[in-house]
Amino acid sequence: MTDRPLTILHTEASEGWGGQEIRVLTEAAVFIKHGHKVTIAANAGSEILKAAPAYGVPALAMPLRSKGLGAVRAMRRLLADMRPDVVNTHSSIDSWVVALARLGLKHRPRVVRTRHISANVPRNFASRWIYRHGCDFVMTTGEAIVEQLTTDGFLPRERVASVPTGIDTDRFSPGDSHEARRALGLPEDAFIFGIVATLRSWKGHAVLLDAFATANVPNSRLVIVGDGPQETNLKAKITELSLADRVTMAGRQSDVVPWLRALDVFILPSYANEGIPQAVLQAMAVDLPIISCPIGGIPECTADLAGVTLVPPQDSGALAAALAAAPAAAPTPGIRRARAVERHSLEGMYRAVGDFFRR
DSSP: OOSSOOEEEEEEOOOSOSHHHHHHHHHHHHHHHTTOEEEEEEOTTOHHHHHHHHHTOOEEEOOOSSOSHHHHHHHHHHHHHHOOSEEEEOSHHHHHHHHHHTTTOSSOOEEEEEEOSOSOOOOSHHHHHHHHTSOSEEEESSHHHHHHHHTTSSSOGGGEEEOOOOBOTTTSOOOOHHHHHHHHTOOTTSEEEEEESOOOGGGTHHHHHHHHHHHOOTTEEEEEEOOSTTHHHHHHHHHHTTOTTTEEEEEOOSOOHHHHHTOSEEEEOOOSOOSSOHHHHHHHHTTOOEEEOOOTTHHHHHTTOTTEEEOOTTOHHHHHHHHHHGGGSOOOTTHHHHHHHHHOBHHHHHHHHHHHHHO
């Protein structure tokens, strides 16, 4: 990464908000800090386009809601004008638009496709073409996704590599839990479980509510940070389980650090799609005990780590038992934060991603 600065274009067709969009913006901001020219192209009105200024990342609106001729032409004009060294695509539609737009270009940029989630990729002709010919390299957020893409020969192993998301370990750091609770209006004497995640079905919030209702941990509370499509359903379930006085729905928070510092235990009971979740890495950096599930890259980033309990996915009984055991668990300070600092720093991510871009 000592050669000339790169011109990098990120494309993102997703219009929602979650770990994937945060990864794109965080990565772009680190590259800008190191002197590279980076731009994000996304749909007008998308959450990532709205958030880009806060990260200091230049962004422009592009039609990426379909892989139609208009989108391909617009992308082709952008590629011809910008002449990027590397285009990093992040979702299906933008990957197709970029792949088609660069065909026949005199200045044909290299394309890296980042695969963020562990959902299965169909083994059909279209998927084979877009992964083998529509891009030059595939980057994943965890080794579990690398295995998924290569184990049956779908992709050659040398064309795929894992670069887990980096986090700002200076910002995500342990702090005074009592001070955080006072600032957030949470009870200082309670045992507080918490989850920070977009309210999607596969994040496991509903299973967590069932488990929390039956775990019977004295003087305990559950804090749910995030918004998303399951919000109405989860509020109804809280009422149904008579948990309204024990569950705090905090909504989306621009700064989740105080919320993490206020917790005694972090929980992420996802049952599908995860790469290496940023929320787990953030909880590690804050040095929280963690209860999660062996999905995607979660076992990879927490392997042999004290204070981490993995329970079977969608098993509210096993999750309830883990919650009930948490208050009596022996403290293991410093261990989880050390892992986060060693393996998941922003600079480490920058060096690893940059090496692939240079190739």
